[in-house]
Amino acid sequence: MPKMPTPAELLAATPAFPAKGWMDVKSEIRPGNYCYPAKPDTLLGLGFKRAHAWAPEDQDWNLPANWEDIMYNALKERLDKHRSLKVFMDVCVRCGACADKCHFFLGTNDPKNMPVLRAELLRSVYRKDFTLAGRLLGKVAGARRLDAGIIKEWYSYFYQCSECRRCSLYCPYGIDTAELTVLVREMLLELGLASNWIMDPVSNCNRTGNHLGIQPHAMKEIVEFLCDDIETITGIRIDPPFNEKGHEILFITPSGDYFADPGIYTFMGYLMLFHELGLDYTLSTYASEGGNFGSFVSFDVAKKLNAKMYAEAERLGSKWILGGECGHMWRVVNQYMATYNGPTPPNLEQPVSPITGTVFKNAAATKMVHIAEFTADLIHHDKLNLRPERNNHIITTWHDSCNPARGMGLLEEPRAVLRAVCNNFVEMPEHTIREETFCCGSGSGLNTEEIMDIRMRGGFPRANALRYVADKHNVNWMACVCALDRAALPPLTEYWVPEVTVSGLHELVANALVMKGEIPRTMDMRQEDLPFPDPEPEEPETQEPEEIGTGAATEPKSEEDA
Amino acid sequence: MTIALVATLLILIVGWGGSMIGLQGVLGALPLAALAVFIVGFVWRVVYWAKSPVPFAIPTVGGQQRSLDWIKPSRLDAPWTTAAVVGRMALEVLTFRSLFRNTAAERTTINGVPRLTYYSSKWLWVFALLFHYSMLVIVVRHARFFLEPVPVCIQVIEFLDGVMQVGHPRFYLTDAFILAGLGFLFLRRLYTEKLRYISQPADWFALFLLICVAGSGICMRYVDKVDIAQAKVFIMGLFTFSSVSTEGLSPIFFIHLTFVSVLLAYFPFSKLMHMGGVFMSPTRNMKVNTREERHVNPWNPPKKFHTYAEYEDDFRDAMAEAGLPLEKQPEPATETGNGAGA
Numbered sequence: 001m002p003k004m005p006t007p008a009e010l011l012a013a014t015p016a017f018p019a020k021g022w023m024d025v026k027s028e029i030r031p032g033n034y035c036y037p038a039k040p041d042t043l044l045g046l047g048f049k050r051a052h053a054w055a056p057e058d059q060d061w062n063l064p065a066n067w068e069d070i071m072y073n074a075l076k077e078r079l080d081k082h083r084s085l086k087v088f089m090d091v092c093v094r095c096g097a098c099a100d101k102c103h104f105f106l107g108t109n110d111p112k113n114m115p116v117l118r119a120e121l122l123r124s125v126y127r128k129d130f131t132l133a134g135r136l137l138g139k140v141a142g143a144r145r146l147d148a149g150i151i152k153e154w155y156s157y158f159y160q161c162s163e164c165r166r167c168s169l170y171c172p173y174g175i176d177t178a179e180l181t182v183l184v185r186e187m188l189l190e191l192g193l194a195s196n197w198i199m200d201p202v203s204n205c206n207r208t209g210n211h212l213g214i215q216p217h218a219m220k221e222i223v224e225f226l227c228d229d230i231e232t233i234t235g236i237r238i239d240p241p242f243n244e245k246g247h248e249i250l251f252i253t254p255s256g257d258y259f260a261d262p263g264i265y266t267f268m269g270y271l272m273l274f275h276e277l278g279l280d281y282t283l284s285t286y287a288s289e290g291g292n293f294g295s296f297v298s299f300d301v302a303k304k305l306n307a308k309m310y311a312e313a314e315r316l317g318s319k320w321i322l323g324g325e326c327g328h329m330w331r332v333v334n335q336y337m338a339t340y341n342g343p344t345p346p347n348l349e350q351p352v353s354p355i356t357g358t359v360f361k362n363a364a365a366t367k368m369v370h371i372a373e374f375t376a377d378l379i380h381h382d383k384l385n386l387r388p389e390r391n392n393h394i395i396t397t398w399h400d401s402c403n404p405a406r407g408m409g410l411l412e413e414p415r416a417v418l419r420a421v422c423n424n425f426v427e428m429p430e431h432t433i434r435e436e437t438f439c440c441g442s443g444s445g446l447n448t449e450e451i452m453d454i455r456m457r458g459g460f461p462r463a464n465a466l467r468y469v470a471d472k473h474n475v476n477w478m479a480c481v482c483a484l485d486r487a488a489l490p491p492l493t494e495y496w497v498p499e500v501t502v503s504g505l506h507e508l509v510a511n512a513l514v515m516k517g518e519i520p521r522t523m524d525m526r527q528e529d530l531p532f533p534d535p536e537p538e539e540p541e542t543q544e545p546e547e548i549g550t551g552a553a554t555e556p557k558s559e560e561d562a
Numbered sequence: 563m564t565i566a567l568v569a570t571l572l573i574l575i576v577g578w579g580g581s582m583i584g585l586q587g588v589l590g591a592l593p594l595a596a597l598a599v600f601i602v603g604f605v606w607r608v609v610y611w612a613k614s615p616v617p618f619a620i621p622t623v624g625g626q627q628r629s630l631d632w633i634k635p636s637r638l639d640a641p642w643t644t645a646a647v648v649g650r651m652a653l654e655v656l657t658f659r660s661l662f663r664n665t666a667a668e669r670t671t672i673n674g675v676p677r678l679t680y681y682s683s684k685w686l687w688v689f690a691l692l693f694h695y696s697m698l699v700i701v702v703r704h705a706r707f708f709l710e711p712v713p714v715c716i717q718v719i720e721f722l723d724g725v726m727q728v729g730h731p732r733f734y735l736t737d738a739f740i741l742a743g744l745g746f747l748f749l750r751r752l753y754t755e756k757l758r759y760i761s762q763p764a765d766w767f768a769l770f771l772l773i774c775v776a777g778s779g780i781c782m783r784y785v786d787k788v789d790i791a792q793a794k795v796f797i798m799g800l801f802t803f804s805s806v807s808t809e810g811l812s813p814i815f816f817i818h819l820t821f822v823s824v825l826l827a828y829f830p831f832s833k834l835m836h837m838g839g840v841f842m843s844p845t846r847n848m849k850v851n852t853r854e855e856r857h858v859n860p861w862n863p864p865k866k867f868h869t870y871a872e873y874e875d876d877f878r879d880a881m882a883e884a885g886l887p888l889e890k891q892p893e894p895a896t897e898t899g900n901g902a903g904a
């Protein structure tokens with residue numbers, strides 16, 4: 001991995017548009033701008049027959065002999081299967097409304113990162129093979145013949161799109177480059193070209209049940225460690241059920257949540273919440289992945305990985321599924337799961353919160369509820385004993401992750417939770433939040449070290465909005481409901497806005513949650529000292545409560561202002 | 563851009579030259595052929611799109627989903643009923659909702675640190691609306707050349723359009739508006755770096771063509787005044803396939819006719835088909851209720867996945883040791899072929 005320049009250097013090194021037209025600019029494959037290729041064994045194991053050894057920087061990518069036919073047929077097949085592709089190929093008027101909406105373009109100023117040109121990389125080939133004008137007039141009609149250089153260009157630029165759909169929101173015809181990106185990545189897979197950082201997790205997930213390849217016994221061990229931590233913090237021992245039949249709820253969350261910092265704090269938050277509610281649930285080591293890296297590259301692979309959720313819910317006899325905090329997982333669950341793998345097994349029922357009795361009508365078909373919806377409902381019905389003062393040292397903002405925002409519309413639920421557990425909440429500026437939110441720059445399987453330069457540039461618009469509230473309102477925290485964000489945003493903030501800590505939503509819930517029988521909290525979920533610890537119970541009477549109850553809310557601000 | 567300009571000039575020469583050397587009859591037949599191409603082509607393109615299914619429900623969600631009762635959902639940006647989808651589409655088609663959202667991003671420097679700022683940018687929206695609605699009114703106004711008697715509604719539109727009451731013949735507002743709209747679109751394409759870079763010959767050509775259609779029409783009305791009554795006789799004749807006289811019709815009329823014909827014939831094969839496509843975009847015309855109602859994919863492939871039984875086979879011993887529940891207990895000591903499970 002090449003050494004990263006400083007933020008100032010990075011921005012200063014933003015090139016101008018090339019003098020030549022984009023069709024004449026060969027795209028460069030150099031260290032730092034491509035993802036490492038997937039290992040042939042990984043791909044073969046998943047049934048991709050054309051897997052082969054290749055290196056991005058090599059002149060020759062060892063494509064199969066008849067690769068041109070393969071690509072022609074691949075595109076034809078997809079045109080026949082997806083109306084979206086046909087329409088998106090035909091109706092773009094190059095109005096440019098999408099151009100400066102893509103964070104990768106804003107960060108790199110590379111014209112091929114304008115969604116319209118990213119799409120043209122494919123559209124030009126489509127014109128040549130599938131339209132009369134393109135066939136007859138060639139370049140004059142914006143058409144070009146597919147060649148090996150274009151395959152390289154696709155591998156480069158369709159892996160510089162995080163499938164965030166921001167462009168689609170602004171396009172007058174809703175042209176969704178994310179859809180095109182998945183389709184092109186699918187086509188590249190047919191040539192055996194894919195990114196290791198995506199396909200390795202896919203392969204793991206297929207076999208072990210999760211992206212990280214954590215085996216069942218190891219998962220149990222990890223969760224037990226986390227329960228040790230919970231005990232240290234709260235004095236309460238939790239013993240979550242695994243793979244048990246007959247529980248009402250199957251809980252599925254991304255594996256990043258129980259594996260990596262800072263996801264683990266959010267995972268601990270889930271467990272504490274469920275314990276406090278006495279929820280009848282089980283975890284599963286088989287369906288131990290909420291996320292779905294398959295969805296970044298192929299609809300079929302996405303379906304394959306997703307199938308485990310219903311299969312496991314059926315085997316365990318659960319009534320409904322509760323899903324953890326994640327972004328792309330929810331794109332799949334919300335927009336694809338019922339189509340892929342529905343109708344649901346007969347034992348699944350319309351989800352009803354056992355605590356509040358709320359019927360989750362919006363999940364009637366998939367029978368799966370987002371934990372932010374679940375918790376927001378609890379809070380609305382006042383079912384949780386919360387002490388938000390424990391989060392008073394935090395001035396947080398909220399990052400809407402692309403998929404829950406533009407693939408779902410989950411905007412107010414997490415905010416309702418956040419407001420209830422944190423006294424200091426500041427929104428980032430308009431045009432950068434809610435449905436207009438900016439991507440972390442690392443979504444859709446781009447969260448890999450070797451393209452750090454692109455990730456930091458792609459994340460610049462997000463970081464820039466964060467910088468604004470950090471400067472103006474002393475924001476020192478950014479919460480989100482996305483496991484990839486929890487992995488991708490810490491390096492991003494470290495780079496651009498180092499004073500900001502990134503966390504999941506339920507980490508803050510866990511901090512604030514007052515559990516029955518817990519010891520007075522002196523530590524937050526990260527086992528760092530709470531600046532405003534709980535009062536010692538009973539004996540020292542009037543010592544601290546005042547400080548916590550009243551003055552605390554404003555204190556951190558005034559300290560930093562001074 | 564040069565290519566597009568040359569192509570446009572060629573059309574001009576055909577129209578003008580043709581009428582000079584007495585080919586008015588041939589030019590007069592053009593619109594009929596072009597109209598046929600337009601109708602057939604348009605239908606063919608829409609059918610071509612419609613032949614492919616919509617396998618997945620992929621609406622772009624533009625606001626709060628409908629979830630908990632106490633959270634106000636965004637009815638038009640995240641529509642969950644058919645009526646609301648119709649509303650979203652109507653907003654999109656009639657008011658260019660998505661363009662209305664447009665923002666411009668700008669790199670600036672604040673305290674020596676490079677930053678990005680965004681501001682709402684509605685110019686494209688304004689002029690796009692101006693152009694499209696002017697075009698619509700003008701097309702409707704032209705119905706007077708095809709209908710006898712001229713329907714009242716068209717007369718009303720004409721009256722409103724000429725409400726300024728200046729000039730003779732009366733000056734139509736839309737004539738100015740359409741040129742303003744097209745002019746903006748042209749200048750924007752020319753002077754914005756991003757736009758210039760993405761523009762293709764087809765983009766310039768469409769603009770030039772529309773400018774020429776509008777321009778020649780306006781010339782005909784205000785400059786080289788063409789006898790409207792005569793034009794109507796001519797057009798009515800065309801559409802009733804009776805012989806027509808070109809008496810008294812100047813070249814500009816045929817130039818206009820030629821441009822219109824080219825536009826019509828070109829339409830179905832070009833990006834102008836966004837007129838039909840906007841209705842067919844799955845990110846806009848689908849309901850945001852994808853967890854509530856199952857969308858069926860007609861080519862949904864069969865389920866193929868690593869089953870629990872296979873998984874347990876892989877990890878049975880380790881699972882047993884960890885005390886995890888099992889479907890099938892591990893074989894103690896002696897090895898037997900444990901293939902099944904599923």
Ligand code: SF4
Nearest residue numbers: 092094095096098171
């Ligand atoms: S906004 Fe849509 S129509 Fe306009 S250039 Fe982008 S993709 Fe094309």
Ligand code: SF4
Nearest residue numbers: 102161162164165167
């Ligand atoms: S989906 Fe996101 S990353 Fe991809 S082109 Fe559109 S805005 Fe850029």
